Amino acid sequence: MSVAVSIDELSDEELDTVAVEFAGTAPEEVLAWALDTFSPDIAMATGFGLEGCALVSMIAGLQRPVRIFYLDTDLLFPETYALRDALESRYGVRFERRATNLSLTEQALRYGDKLWERNPDECCRLRKIEPLRQMLSGLRAWITGIRRQQTSTRAAARVIERDPQFDLVKINPLVSWTKQDIWRYVRDHEVPFNPLLNQGYESIGCVPCTTPISIGEDSRAGRWRGQNKVECGIHLQGNGR
Ligand code: SF4
Numbered sequence: 001m002s003v004a005v006s007i008d009e010l011s012d013e014e015l016d017t018v019a020v021e022f023a024g025t026a027p028e029e030v031l032a033w034a035l036d037t038f039s040p041d042i043a044m045a046t047g048f049g050l051e052g053c054a055l056v057s058m059i060a061g062l063q064r065p066v067r068i069f070y071l072d073t074d075l076l077f078p079e080t081y082a083l084r085d086a087l088e089s090r091y092g093v094r095f096e097r098r099a100t101n102l103s104l105t106e107q108a109l110r111y112g113d114k115l116w117e118r119n120p121d122e123c124c125r126l127r128k129i130e131p132l133r134q135m136l137s138g139l140r141a142w143i144t145g146i147r148r149q150q151t152s153t154r155a156a157a158r159v160i161e162r163d164p165q166f167d168l169v170k171i172n173p174l175v176s177w178t179k180q181d182i183w184r185y186v187r188d189h190e191v192p193f194n195p196l197l198n199q200g201y202e203s204i205g206c207v208p209c210t211t212p213i214s215i216g217e218d219s220r221a222g223r224w225r226g227q228n229k230v231e232c233g234i235h236l237q238g239n240g241r
Contacts, residue, residue, distance in 0.1 A: 012162055015169070019158035027173035028058050030159060034143060034171045035064050042171075043067035043135065044143035045234075046095070048083050049204060050182050050193055051145030051174050057191045058173075060091040066143075069096035069135055073127040074104055075116075075206035079196050086192040098131040116208045120224055124232040127206075132234060133166060141169040146235055147177055150203070151220045153231055179219070205232070 010018065022030060034042060044059065044066060046052030059066050070084065084095055107115060107126065115123040136142055142163070146154050163170040174182065186193055196204055200212030202219040211222040220230055 015160065015162055016158070019160045022159045023176070025159070027055070027177070028061065030171065030173040031055070031058055031143070032062055032064075034141060034160075034173075035062070035066060038139075038141040038169070039064075039066075041138070041140040042142065043069055043096075043139055045132070045135075046070050046145065047205065048080050048087070048194060049145060050186060050197065051147060051177075053083070053087060053191045053193050054182055054185050054189075055143065055145050055173065056087055056091055056093060057185075057189050060093065067096060068093055069098050071128045071131055072097045072099040073206050074099065075127070075208060077194075077196060077204060077207055077210070079194050080204060083192060083194050090192055096135075098135045100127050100131050102126055114208070116206070120209060120227055120229055121233065129233050136166045136168060139168055141171055142166075143171045143173065144235065145174055146172050147174050147179075147182075149178055149219075151218065151230055154235060157235075 022033075044052075044055060046056065046068060047070060056068065059068070088094060102110075107123075111122065111126075112118065115126075146157055148155050148157055157172055157175050159172055159175045161170050161172070185191070194201075194204055201210065201222060202213050203223050204210055205223055209224050211225050213219070213222040223230065
């Protein structure tokens, strides 16, 4: 797969054409293309979900230097931090920690206790979106593990698309994979994953905003349960598709 002109110069319509070209392409091939095209101005984000773990395994297989970062809200599960360490030792990677300078104590003093219960959008903005914005500024592309099947807000995602919220190109190598596809890859390649996934959790974020789900519930129904919120604001479908 090759694109002759600089990807930065493509219009949204031309980028759509590239995305159509990539439809059905193996994630490893998409990753290799993305690294060829954007390195060193590209990084991968992970929240250590199943998809992120699979992508870390794929990137390790490419044997290319890639920045991989995570947003540390200081509220992640102990199992998530342990998984981070397990992935580092298994694949020889070093995850970049990105976080706000605002400690939880300072946040409580300034915004009140348990902001996530009263205003989760503001809490996510402080602890996730702003550190992410800082990380992405200066990059030309970022890689994510989102899949169309995960939630209706991701149903129109493309394998490659413009990210108007952060003003760069977004690469989603697993966008068309099903949950079964991910589990098959993880099992076939013995990729470490979060043990909470075997305890009823499907999508794992911060401790105060994550619960297990029941059979038949949407995979992200356990996030911000009881609140009118399904995304932290990182993966908004801002391009109107
Ligand atoms: Fe705050 Fe919850 Fe968002 Fe984590 S997921 S940053 S605790 S609102």
